Every structure is written in structure tokens, then in C-alpha cells.
Amino acid sequence: MSTVNTAETNIFARRESEARSYCRSFDTVFVRASGSTLTNQEGRNYIDFLGGCSSLNYGHNDPDMKQALMDHIAGDGIAHGLDMYTDTKQAFLETFERLILEPRSMPHRLMMTGPTGTNAVEAAMKLARKVTGRHNIIAFTNGFHGMSLGALAATGNASKRAGGGGVSLNDVTRMPYEGAFGDDVDTLAQIEMLLDNPSSGIDAPAAFIVELIQGEGGLNAASTEWVQGIARLAKKHGALLIVDDIQAGIGRSGSFFSFDDMGIEPDLIPLAKSLSGFGLPFAALLVRPEHDIWKPAEHNGTFRGNTHAFVTARVALEKFWSDDRFVTEIAEKAEVLTERLQRIAAGIPGAKLKGRGMMQGVDVGSGELAEDICAEAFRNGLIIETSGSHDEVVKVLAPLTTPMEQFKAGLDILEQAALSCTGLKHAAE
Amino acid sequence: MSTVNTAETNIFARRESEARSYCRSFDTVFVRASGSTLTNQEGRNYIDFLGGCSSLNYGHNDPDMKQALMDHIAGDGIAHGLDMYTDTKQAFLETFERLILEPRSMPHRLMMTGPTGTNAVEAAMKLARKVTGRHNIIAFTNGFHGMSLGALAATGNASKRAGGGGVSLNDVTRMPYEGAFGDDVDTLAQIEMLLDNPSSGIDAPAAFIVELIQGEGGLNAASTEWVQGIARLAKKHGALLIVDDIQAGIGRSGSFFSFDDMGIEPDLIPLAKSLSGFGLPFAALLVRPEHDIWKPAEHNGTFRGNTHAFVTARVALEKFWSDDRFVTEIAEKAEVLTERLQRIAAGIPGAKLKGRGMMQGVDVGSGELAEDICAEAFRNGLIIETSGSHDEVVKVLAPLTTPMEQFKAGLDILEQAALSCTGLKHAAE
């Protein structure tokens, strides 16, 4: 297999920063992608279970979005329009309202933030502080919310935090996620006790920021009961509820939002990743109207409202969310995923299933083993990565549109890799 | 003239956040753009002197970039590849090395950050702190560096800072830009005195972050001498020099970088806005190799390395920066711009020219007047905005590729608007 560590490709080593990362695990040059298949420059195909970290829920180069985008470009549709009014933004907003917001009776407005998840999170944190006049935002163990300084403070990962260069990451208090202390500890009750205690040292919160499935943190999925409890606590203590649906949203959990059917009404919802449908940079913050107290441009950004993304996002909504078929399809695949991952987990002592919907994985008990499995899978044509505090979870983020046959083929590779690595481990012991 | 405040378009009022801003000044729905012309849904053409806030230095929908992008999409080129190796990234890096870095003997590497300017700035600030083990970053009066919390601390604008919701914007010290206290005060000497004084209370700096032309701050353009002085101070005090070339770079100042020919070697250079060439979200941080101490993924982001942007950015480099013709063209236009703006300034008591290259404007002495002029210009088919502490500068950010005739036509509208508004003012007094 070719690698980039050769003369013709060493431009990466020469000129790309050491910060680069995925290319280190997947050391080949990709040239083409379609659906759930990535192709490298030697023409080898790979099944993509990484899915742009949940940015490609509809797969690569969906033909309908692709055509719409090409038509837009061909017709001199606007590529960059700051936050001026455009027909494409209008069509996107109308579609989002009709297919997503109205069916859920959600009164939310869309704030077009800079087209990255971290920017939508920054906007949410700022706004929660403006609305409440408080500083403290409660984030959770193993949470991941972004890399810019405000969002980084809410991110739990120590190595990411170290990237801050030693400045204090302030104005965030950390609370235990459901299950953080084991299944028998009711973290919700503890959080409530801390907030009810005026001597706890926990300042009154502006907001809770929570992922309902922790994508980077190890696929911890909160129960409806716990999520409702957090929503209740937020209300009780005058705090906003921010559901960071960047990775778990847009169908990944099984429904459009990860909180659908949970009976909660988040105040602020950062969206990004698969929002454009096509993998284009795009983010938005959903804001309940009563909290939309921004002054014009008080939070702005050059690329807010990516017009190309408006085009593809609208097509994605129309194609996948006009009726229930996609939800049904996801559910079927999620069931297969659960079954197959359980089988894998059963073969690894102590391993257990994590996550829900199409955001599941196996905690194999050690980061070393998880990484070995992913490396072996890659050698066999499957792109997949790990997650969790110690990278101990093999995480499946396959496009939701992956054809069932290809999906199973990918799972076969994964299972084989797990067997192989576990066998090697066993042999080595 | 149509406005969006009508039934068919009130989706914006209904569903887009109050944070929206440009659409308030330019209250019409745009549908098409080409070169320096924007067209609204009634088919009216506008000359674009806003240029996506310097994100459209090559104009809208440049035909060569457009074709390359369409070819890429048509051929199932990758849209989203995280930071994996792709042929498009490779081609972009090679071109950037060949046309930009090597001719300047710049050893810098490119860090693909999240595709927004603020993200590149955040990466620069983090890295400077990691490299030096210090916290304090020196930013300047009237500087603008972004809206996420780290970058916001370096941004001077009070209304933007208020968006932070009241949390303290730490670890940044503010110093006076050249001319901040008038032409006769040597701010460089003062900064040096403060840094040399161990009791000044100014902690040893990790970095200086500076725009050589302050785009949002009122088109203050630093002299070569002052810039060299800042570079010298940074070296003397063990600090990195960050030149934020997001708005002034990529040809806007007259050369690719705003510091070309100034004899300085910035350590870190955030780029964004016109880097993609096509208005697509894209940002990068240029890093001197000795400072490239990132661990893999220590600063990451889902949309780092926008593959569509790699395609258009490469074409832009090849088309405009393979020889000196573009620089010559910019210089000619800048000369026209200077001449015409001087004429405008001459007609307004106390007005004066600001900026340099194709980043010039007129300080008309009051924000009210400047906004009146821009509003009048818009009524007459020109899109242009203000800048400065009190919005007192009418700022021309026309695409560098604007045909001379159209450029002059735009300036005619501007001059007429200035005359009209000044006249009205005079009449009203």
C-alpha cells in the first residue's frame, strides 16, 4: 500500500503543520468519494465508517445535492454573501421551518454563526450569559464542544485543554454526566444538591451545555429521564438549556434532533457537521425567540451563512426529512449495528456496547486495543476511529445512507479486525 | 425598490436571528453575482464595493475557479475529508509553496484550522502561549481579530466585546496603535518603555498580534518603520509576532501579504477571507517551523481543510500570483482610488484619506454622515460600508479584479452620494 511518506507526497510533511491528525492514521492520499466509499490515488476503495465525524450523514457527494450545487454555481449563484438576504437563504429557512421546526412546534430562530461547530457553541455560551446576566456555564464530564477558547473551557479532554497554552479556562463548572460515577450513582440528584446548596461554591448557572450522546467522550448516551432532569434543573435555577447537537443531531441519533421525543425544549441548539448535508462548512444556532436579544452583528463572522451550504442543506431536508422513510431506514440500520456490535463486544472480555441509534460503538477496555482494531480495519479497507477518555471505544459513524450490504461489509471488516487483534492480544499474553 | 419587509420575504424576520446585520443596510434579496456585480431578485444590478469584507478579492464567481470547482464536484471530488491527505490539498500546498512561500524564502508551514478567521486567530494565540509558556498577548487599539472568546479578548470594539455577556476577556494587554494618540506621539517608544519597566504591570508577552491595516478599526495603516519596531520589540522581549492578515492579506494591500517588502518575518500569520479565492469558508495559520510544536489534533476542527476551497484557492494562486501582472493592476487601481477619495475628502470639511492599497477610505468625521453616504450610495446601486470606532470611515473594499470602468462608475456613485449628503448636511445647518 502506498503511503504519503514518499518523495512525491512529502509536501505534507514539509508544509503542513504537526497539528494534522487523521492523515496519520489513514496514511494515503484520497482523491474521490461517493456515498460511503472513499477512493485513494491508487484506486483502492475504502468503506467510510468515519463519515467526516458525523458531517457526512448523507454520504459523500449525494447526487441530488451535487446537482443542485452545480446548478447554483453554473448559474452564478452567490458563493459568499455575508449575511445579506439571498434567495438561497430564504429557501433554506422556509424549508427548515416547514420540515423541521413547524412539525415540532419549535418557535426557534436560526442564527447563522461562523460555519464551524465551535463558533455556534461560542455564540450559545455568549447568548446564555447575556440573557441571564450570569457567567457560569455548567458542562459535563467527557463533554466536547470545540477548540476556540470559550468552547474549550466547556470541553473536558485534557489534551485539548492543554492546547490552550496554559491560560485558565474560566466561567465553566464541570458536573458529572449520567453514569460518570457508575450506574448506581444518581448524578442528577447530586447536581441538584449542589445547586440547591448556597454554600456549594457553584455559582448560579447561565446555562447547562450538554450533548445527549457524547461523541468524543466515549458514546455515553443519556437517558430520557436524566435529560428531562437536566431540563428541569435548568428551569428551576433560571439557566438556559443548550443541547449541543453538532455531532448527535441531523439524524445521527435516529431522529433529526437527538432530543426528539424526549419532551424537552432546549433554549439554544448549536448545529453544524451534517447540517449542510454535503460536508460543507456550515453551522447555525437555534434560539428561542425570547432569548434572541442580540444586537445586529453583536456576534458576527465573515462566513456566516455559507450560501453553497444553503443550497445543499435545503435539498437534504427535502430529500430526507419530508416523510418518515429516512427515520425508519436509520432505525433498521441501527438495529443491525447494535446486533453486530454486541457480537463483537461478546468476543472481547469486559467489552460493552456504547451509544444509541447510528452513533454506537464498542468499549473494548483499552485505547491500545481500540487503536489496533482501527488500524487493522484500515488495512482491510475500512475507515473508522476511536473515542473516549482513553480512546477505548471503537466508534461507528457510518453515513446514515450507507446501503445495507456495504454497511454489513464494513461491519464484517470491523468484526474480523476485532477478532484478529483480540486473538493477537491473547496470543501475546 | 423592493424590500424584504414584505409578506413573501418575512421568513427572515420570522426565523433569522436579530444578530443579522448587513441585510439591514442592504434591504433586498440578492440572487446572482458575477465579478463585481450583485443582482437582486428584481434584476437590479449593484456594484459591490463591500467585496464580502475583503473575502472576494477576485470578485464573485471567477470563471476559472468556477469551472475548476464544478469539475471537481462533477468528478466526485471529495467535499469533506477532515484533515486526511487528498490530491486537492496536495496540489494547493504545492502551489502555495511554489508561488507564495518559496519566492519570499518563507519557511512557514500551513496549519489548516477551522475555516474562519477567528479560528485561525485562536490557533495563533494558543500556539504563541504554548511556545513561550506565557499568557499575555499584546493587541492594539482598534484591532479586530474575531468573535470567539479568545480572539474577542484581542478585539477592541466595545459593542463586540459586550457580546461576550460580561465574562472577563483575559490575558490580553492593549497597546496604542501607531497614531492612536495623534501623529506626534511615538507609540512604539511608549510600548518599549512599558516593556522595559519591570514595575509597569505589563506581564512578559507571549506575542504581539497586529493588523498592518486595521480593517474594522478605521483603515489605520501602520508605517514600515512602526511595523519593524514592533517586530524588533517582539524579538527583544521573547514574544512571537502574529500578523493578522485576514482582511489586509491576499492582495488587498497591494501585495500578497500586507507585510511584503517591510523586511519583517512574522512568526504566525492567520489567513482567511480571500484565501479560498471564491468566497468559500477557508482559513489557515502560517507557522514558522520552529514554533510548530502542536501535538496531533491538539487544535482541531471538523471543517479544517475545506476541500472545495483547496480547489479554488489553487486556481486563484495560479491565475493571479504566477507573475507580477496582478500586483501592477492593483497598484494602478489603488492610485485611482487614492485620487478619487482625495477628491471626495476635499469636499468634506475635516475629512481625510485612510488606509493604503485597495483598502482605502475616507474618514468623514462622523458616523452619521458616513452611514448616510453609504445609504445614499446603496439607493444608487453601490454596496459599500463604514468602518472605524464611530463608523466614521467610508471604506472601499472593491474586488481587486473590478474592471476599471466599473470601478470608476462605483466611485462616481460614491462621490455623488458624498456630495449629496454633505450638501444636505450643509443645507440642514
Next chain:
Amino acid sequence: MSTVNTAETNIFARRESEARSYCRSFDTVFVRASGSTLTNQEGRNYIDFLGGCSSLNYGHNDPDMKQALMDHIAGDGIAHGLDMYTDTKQAFLETFERLILEPRSMPHRLMMTGPTGTNAVEAAMKLARKVTGRHNIIAFTNGFHGMSLGALAATGNASKRAGGGGVSLNDVTRMPYEGAFGDDVDTLAQIEMLLDNPSSGIDAPAAFIVELIQGEGGLNAASTEWVQGIARLAKKHGALLIVDDIQAGIGRSGSFFSFDDMGIEPDLIPLAKSLSGFGLPFAALLVRPEHDIWKPAEHNGTFRGNTHAFVTARVALEKFWSDDRFVTEIAEKAEVLTERLQRIAAGIPGAKLKGRGMMQGVDVGSGELAEDICAEAFRNGLIIETSGSHDEVVKVLAPLTTPMEQFKAGLDILEQAALSCTGLKHAAE
């Protein structure tokens, strides 16, 4: 009974800040004090169960300290010597070494900080950060460590924190004290899980700061096992252990230090309150020599090393800590206290005993009731105050030297007040 709200005393209302507090509960003018008795200007005597908030463990105007101090003053002994060498400092240090440090094999040095508890805490927090190169200090729910900004960040009380005027109280992480979530939750195990989890978002700690009996926080007394666990966690994670013995130390807990016989070796021990023995302002930080990396004057203060206090503190050590008699005496009184408080608690539904040694009280279940009891006690000649998150604990801080008869007389008044207020409550219901 006289109150100060009369013409001759309204100087307090006229010229003393609203921040004044105890005088509001004990609204009379005191003129004399001896042992455990305070006398007001009408000549009425009060039994003092407040004891200067544990600053008068040896009572008011102990005759031996009094004589030594008067001799010192009469002989032109130094009153203020900055931190120069004096014979009185020498004698104090030698005595402290001989009677306190050497018997415990404690290698600690004394740092003379500004003569307030908060200053000793500030010094400890600074030093822990210097020693470890880390910022984060772990403090506990219901902890109280002082009012200056560094110490305030470690203080849990919301109304005290509000005094900060809204600035963020940074670089402190809050953890649950033993029992914070009820008796059946092992907070030590939870803290360990958080620190062992690299994605918990809890930055590596510079120190733990802990009171072994929480004086302001409601007389929560940690078990030896829990304290040893915290000491072990500190060691495991490279953090210093700061035992704040300002209120619980100097005999209050039953032994000189609150951690005597617990088998731990704190790195830093802030002392104040009863350290001078006479109620004079005096504080010190005990520092293990390997952590004593201060540069000269790196933390200084005009009144560090109060010379008058050196005199009285030496006498106090010689008089009370030369043999075991005082410890035995405290133990006897503590036993009486436990018994009497249990009797009081038994009469109040839901009430329970809190604390240990001569630092005990009764949690009466409501702040309103506790304050009623204290007010009633004051009317009957006993000075006593409340403690706890909701002021729900009636706290006895009688001088350790209170004669047994007077001690019981005070407890009689307290019991009668409790009965009276509970009766009133019952009657009112």
C-alpha cells in the same frame, strides 16, 4: 436593655459601614472582657460562646499573656518590626519549634504572612501554584477560606462570593466534602474518578485546600478515613495538601492541629485566629521545607510578624501546650458539650449534632429557628451564633478555658432558648 440605636451611640450608624455585622445581632456596647465573660457599658455580663469566632480559644485577657504583653510594651519592646529579626520572634519560633513542631516531627517552616487568615490562605494558594506549576486548586463544598480575591475563589458561600462584585472567581474547582451528598455517597471515590479521568475537564490540581471541620460551612467534620483519602489523592496526582486550620486549629478540635493523630502530613497549613492566644491579629503559614521556594519578599506585607502577638503566642504555647493537661481539659469539656447538645437536639424534631471537639453545634433544621435561638440566648446573657449553608446550625465556640461551671451555665441558657423557641414554633403552628 440598652441598644446602640440611640442618640449617644449613633456614631456607628453615622460613620461605620453597612458591612458591619455582629453588632447587629449583639446590639449593645461592650467595654470589658475577661475569660469567657464580656461586659457591656451598663455593666451587664454575657457568657461568650462566640469566642471571637475561635480567635479566643484561651479566653479574653488571659492574665499571663496580659502581663507579658504589658511588660513588653512597658519595656519599649518593638511593636512593629516588619520582618526584621527580633528577640520576640526568636523566642516565639523556638517555642513553637520545641512544643509544637518537634514533638510531631514536623519539618515545617513558618512564613509570617499578613496577620489575617485570608492572607495566609492566599500565600498557601500562591505557593502551591508556584511549586507545581499548575493553576487549579480543589476546594470543597461549604468551605470557607477568606474574603480576598484568591481565597474567596475557594470559599463556597454564595453571599460572600457575591461580594466580589461579579468578577469571575477562577482557578478553583469545587469538589463535594464528605457527606455532601448524604452519608451513603462516597465522595472520595467520586473525586478519584474525576481526577483519574483525562476527559473529566478537571485540570490537574496544584493543591487541595480543606478544613477538617468546616467552621462556617456548618460544622461538617471529616472522618480520618476521608482525610487520609484526600491526602492520598493529593500525593497520587502531584498536588499539595493544604489543611486550613485557621478555625479548627490551636486546640479547638481537641488537639493543637485538627489533623493530629490522623496520620497525614499536610504540605501547607494556614494558621490565624487563636494563634496569638490573645486575640491579636496574627497569621502564619506552615510550609514543608521542600516547598519553601519563595524568593525574599515575593509575598510580603507590612504587618507580617506582629511582634505583640509573638509575645502572647509564646506565652500561650508555654502555658497550654507544655504538657497534656490542656488536651485532657478540652476533652472533658467536649464530652459535656456533646452530651448537652444531644439533649438539645433531642428536643427539636430532625435536629442533629454536628462537629467534634469543642467545635460542635446543633443543626436545628432551619436558619430561622437557629437565629431565633441565638437571639433568645442573647437576651438571656449568652453570645452565640449560627453557621451552615442556611444558618441552620447553632454553633458553640466557647473559649476552651471556660470554667466548667460557666460553661454549663451557658449551655443552660442555650438549652432554655432552644426550648423556648421550639415551643414558640410549636405553638405558632
Next chain:
Amino acid sequence: MSTVNTAETNIFARRESEARSYCRSFDTVFVRASGSTLTNQEGRNYIDFLGGCSSLNYGHNDPDMKQALMDHIAGDGIAHGLDMYTDTKQAFLETFERLILEPRSMPHRLMMTGPTGTNAVEAAMKLARKVTGRHNIIAFTNGFHGMSLGALAATGNASKRAGGGGVSLNDVTRMPYEGAFGDDVDTLAQIEMLLDNPSSGIDAPAAFIVELIQGEGGLNAASTEWVQGIARLAKKHGALLIVDDIQAGIGRSGSFFSFDDMGIEPDLIPLAKSLSGFGLPFAALLVRPEHDIWKPAEHNGTFRGNTHAFVTARVALEKFWSDDRFVTEIAEKAEVLTERLQRIAAGIPGAKLKGRGMMQGVDVGSGELAEDICAEAFRNGLIIETSGSHDEVVKVLAPLTTPMEQFKAGLDILEQAALSCTGLKHAAE
């Protein structure tokens, strides 16, 4: 001469923290003090030009204060009363009102803070933030305000700031003191420009905190015009004016407050050092009544309101501030001081006089020389220290009550030391 580095005194090396400092310069054990004379254990007398860093403005052991304090102690007067009402507090307040506040028509109240200067400064900073709802406090180059974390942020000295252990010292903006950029730069005008510019990045200030003579910063004395300008700017921008009169107050500048006769009305005035008159720990914050919005105990402290200090402070006020004689006496001595220091300065190339009143010194151009002079003076029986960014100022802080003959004798020693060291320097060159 004896030094402490001998067997009988090594208790200091063994058991006192490395943070100790003055004892290193004045390496002998002092046992007695009276007036302006300190006596060591060998019976050698030293003239004291250090004056407890301005804490002993009335000299050591003033006989009247001494007697009053002894009477108080002998009569079982209260030593520690928290902030309860006492006859001694009442008498002090009445005297302070009558002799200090009323003659100046000052409506201020006294807040009894913890008995250290830094605590009074912390209270002032907190209160300014509470009153204004703003965070940013403007402090000045070379300012010194204390060592606890809030006050340390306002302190300019880099080595003191390093004591913070690397945490960010937030919510303070540094501005240039008068003369910080040389005599020809109007720093007031610059500060005004920064505050008037909404893009300067300087957040609206809660307060200015300023010393009118910078005691630690090198005896920079602000002009009346500049001080009035700062007062005007504070008013203009809705900020409080905090005059830190801890070192320069209580007669040191020539009048009771350093701002007497300047026509300003500070909002908050921290006092400490010589406030007790006797060198006892004591501090207070003067607060204009309209800003006295503290809730009871919102800022508290165990030793607030040192009762012994109330006794001596009252005597000091009555003895020295009942008429103009003391002011006249200070003025006469200050004149002598100026004359003699000018003569010293004249003998040292480049040297210049600094300060005003009885707070003057000579900037000898180098810290090394200044320290040599002080060391030589000490060898000859004079205790004196340096000040300034580079310790380049030999600073005279003699008790204001020093008899003229002794004062001149001390100045003789100083002059001789200066000649000797300068001669040695010259000889060595």
C-alpha cells in the same frame, strides 16, 4: 557586629520561610525601640529611616499611646471583639469624625476591613465593582497595592506578580502614571483618548486606583493637575476614584491625606500602615455613603476592627491632629529633607530628587548603587531601604516625629554613605 548567622540565632534559618526579607538586609536581632531609634541585642542603637515602611509615622512606642494601650490592657479592655460595638471603637470613630472628616466636610464612612492594607484594597476593588456593575479597574504603572490576588492584579511589580504562581491577574487595566513616558508626554490626555475611543479595547472602568506618591514604585509624586484630571476622568466615565493612601497618608505627604488641598473627593480611600499610630495591624476603607451598599458581613474578616489599635489610633489623632502644629513640624522637616537630598543628589551624576513631603528620596540611577548606599548606611547605624522599578531610589521614610537633631544625624550618615559608595564607584572605574 553580630549577625544572626550564628548558632544561637539560626532558628530563623531553620524555621522561618525563605520569604523573609528585611532581616536579610538588616542582619541583626532587634530588641527595643523608642521614637526613631531601634536597639539591637548588643545594645547598639540605629536611627530608623525605614519607619516600618511608613507604619511608624509617629515613631516607636509613643509614650502617650503606650500609656493608653497599657491602661486599656490593664483594665481588661477588649482585645478582640470582631465587629461588635465597643466603647473604644466608638471613641475612635467619634475622634476620627471630629478631627479628620468634619473639618474636611468628608461624608465618608469607615469600613473596618481585615487589618492589612491589601485587605482594604480588596474591599475597595470589590465595592467599586459592586457599585458600578463593571469589572475593569484601572491601575497605574509602578503602582503597588498589595499581595492578595485581587490587589496583586493592581500591583505593577513583576517579581511580586510572579509570586502569584502563574495565574492570570485579571480585570485590571494598566495606564501610565504621570511622567511614565517622560516629562513631556501628557499621560492624562492619552488615558482620556483611550477611554473616549469605543474601539480602544479598554472596558468601561469600575474605578481608578491610584497612589498620589508611589511608595514602592519609586516615589513618583503626581501633580495636583494630573490628580484632578484623573478625578475628572473617573467622573466622566462613571468610575469610582480610589486613592490608596496606605503609604502616603496619615501625615507622610505633609498633611493627613495625600490629597488634602488638591480639591478632589475620592470615593474610596484605603488606609492602613500608620493608621493605628503605634504600628499595630489596622486598616480601614473610607467609603462615600452613597457607595456603602455592602450587605452585612458581605466582606468580613476575623480581625477587622483591632481594638488595641482603636485605642492608640484615637490617641494619635488627638495628639497630632487637633491643631496645625504637626503639619507645620512636618513641613519644616520636609524642607530639611529636600535640601539635604538635593545635596546628596548633586554629588551623584544623573541622580535626582523624588517624592514630596516626608516621603522623598534620591534616584541614584542604579539599583546596585542604591543598595550599596543603604548597606553602608546600615553599617554606620542607619536603617533605610530602596524603592523603584530597579531599586534605584534611596528612600527616606523617617518617622515624622523624629527630633530634628536625630533627623540630621541620620541624613549625615546617609550623605556619608552616598559619598563613600560613589567614591568607591569612581575609584573602581
